[in-house]
Amino acid sequence: GDSVTQMEGPVTLSEEAFLTINCTYTATGYPSLFWYVQYPGEGLQLLLKATKADDKGSNKGFEATYRKETTSFHLEKGSVQVSDSAVYFCALNPRGNDMRFGAGTRLTVKP
Amino acid sequence: EAQVTQNPRYLITVTGKKLTVTCSQNMNHEYMSWYRQDPGLGLRQIYYSMNVEVTDKGDVPEGYKVSRKEKRNFPLILESPSPNQTSLYFCASSLSGLADEQFFGPGTRLTVL
Numbered sequence: 001g002d003s004v005t006q007m008e009g010p011v012t013l014s015e016e017a018f019l020t021i022n023c024t025y026t027a028t029g030y031p032s033l034f035w036y037v038q039y040p041g042e043g044l045q046l047l048l049k050a051t052k053a054d055d056k057g058s059n060k061g062f063e064a065t066y067r068k069e070t071t072s073f074h075l076e077k078g079s080v081q082v083s084d085s086a087v088y089f090c091a092l093n094p095r096g097n098d099m100r101f102g103a104g105t106r107l108t109v110k111p
Numbered sequence: 112e113a114q115v116t117q118n119p120r121y122l123i124t125v126t127g128k129k130l131t132v133t134c135s136q137n138m139n140h141e142y143m144s145w146y147r148q149d150p151g152l153g154l155r156q157i158y159y160s161m162n163v164e165v166t167d168k169g170d171v172p173e174g175y176k177v178s179r180k181e182k183r184n185f186p187l188i189l190e191s192p193s194p195n196q197t198s199l200y201f202c203a204s205s206l207s208g209l210a211d212e213q214f215f216g217p218g219t220r221l222t223v224l
Contacts, residue, residue, distance in 0.1 A: 017213065032121075032210050043115070043201055043215030044154070051210070088151060094210045099144075101153035 002027040002094040006102035007050070013109050016031055021105050023064075023090035031094040033066055033073040038087045038104070047075075057111075060096040080109045112137045117202050117216035122143045124192060125224050131201040132187045132219050134202030143185040144169070144213070145177065147198040154201065160185055161208070 007022040016077045019028065025031065036044040048057030050066035057064050062077045073090060090102040115136045126132055136143065137159040141162050146154040146169075156169030174196055176188040185204075189196060200219045205211040 022158050041217070043203075043217050044213070044214040045215070049212070054190075097159055097169075097209060098159070099156055099209045101146075101155070102151045 002031070002092060002098065002100050004087075004090050004100050004102040005090045006090045006105055007104070008103070010106040010108060013093040013107070015082055015109055015111050016079045017109075019075070019077040019080045019084075019107070021088055021090075021107070023073045023075065023102060025071050025073065025090075025092050025100075027071075027092055029095065030068075031092050032062070033092040034093070035062070035064055035073070035075050036089045036091055036101075038089065039087070044089060080107070080111055082109050085109050112212070115204055115214050115216035116203055117200075117219050119219060120217060122219050123222045123224065126193055127191050130189050130192060130221075132189075132200060132202075132221070133219045134187065135183050135186045136185075136202075136214070137183065138203040138204060138206075139182065140204035140214075141182075141207045142209070142211070143179065144203045144205075144209075145175070145185070146201045146203065147171065148201060148218075149198055157187070157200075165192065183194060192221075194215050194223050197221060 034049045036048040048059045053068035087103040087104045092100040144159040145157040158165040158177040202216040203213040205213045
């Protein structure tokens, strides 16, 4: 069935380091792909999305490119800040009312 | 301020005691969902509603009920809670469906003893 697999955490980086969080998916057709972020004690917030192959979503310095050939949607940021510490979820909307979330990757950025 | 509110934020209860978690949104969104978040499993959809009086099951609906009598409200009902329903619950809303941005409430942490 449709599913999302993202890299296990936790991930710990120093401030200004480069971030990659891997996400791959399994789905038929042309799903929409999302990255959501959850800050401590809060609900999830949409970080970025892409709706078709080769689309690049970007927001707050984060980027992810929808790669249909590798079924991937990896999240990247060139220089992380302490305020980026959060849990990041890759998610997939394969069709209609179906939504699949990855298990989440906890990122901690140290000064 | 555009927001999704949930109450209560924390709840400890005992097996079999009926409870309701309320959810309300002020963005005039058509679509609302309930999720549960468990460690290592991400979020899983419990129920969703495409509009008033239209609800349907998600991936893990067993032991839950919902209703959508008004556009803004989407309560989650546990008629007879069990310990395996101990979890963190999120309500979310979006303009018209899951391809749109979902706005999440702050969460309700439920413990069933």
